[in-house]
Amino acid sequence: MKQWIYGRNTVRELIKNHKASQVFIVRNTNDDLIKLCKDNHVKMRIGEKKEMISLVGNVAHQGVACETEGYDYATIEEILSSVPKGKQPCLLMLDGLEDPHNLGAILRTCDAVGVDGVIIGKKRSVSLNATVAKVSTGAIDHVKVAQVTNLTRTLDALKKQGFWAVACENENSQDYRQVDYNMPLVLVIGSEGFGISRLLKSHCDLNVVLPMVGHVTSLNASVATAVLLYQVYNSRHPL
16 A cells, blocks of 8 residues: 655655655755656656645655555565575564654664564554654665564574574563674564563563663663664674
8 A cells, every 4th residue: 555655865765766656845845856756767746845744744754755655564584585694693573662763763773783674563563654764764675574463473483493582671681791692683672661571571582681870760662772783783793
């Protein structure tokens, strides 16, 4: 189903990847996307801001929006088959994440550190949408996302293929800096309000915690994910 995606960087990636059916640009927006549309033979409309609001709502659209077929989900098999030969695979599993801004920021980090794929649930979880695309600044087009019915069964299937499951969890945990992440890895992150479900947590191999010495007792999900993913990167690519 077609949908309107907004934001300059996101629209630019859609045009470059030949996923834009048409682009709408607010009049008097001085944007290189006009030339990019012409160079890629993409249909373009220039109109008023009120027309943009009717397409995407009253959001931070940056004066550009693009109609696209929407974002397809990958299968677990497609993610695994795309892992480069000789690379230790790194997957991210998100349990009950509901904020599209968090998912967009997480996809941006995943692209930066070379995560092979992200796994989300079909129920009680944010899906790929315009807000996720905007916040990801184009990373949504480069990071494979699988949407599965049962996270626990999916995790068990991956463990049978040699993956280790590491949960970001306070109970029975060790400092995240103590772990050598140079192994086939599934990093499990819980929801903003409830953390990782008890059942999924019980199927993880290791629990890690981010030490905190201030008054706040938790970090935003996307921030915690970024810290952990960069530690994985550091473990695998030491200076």
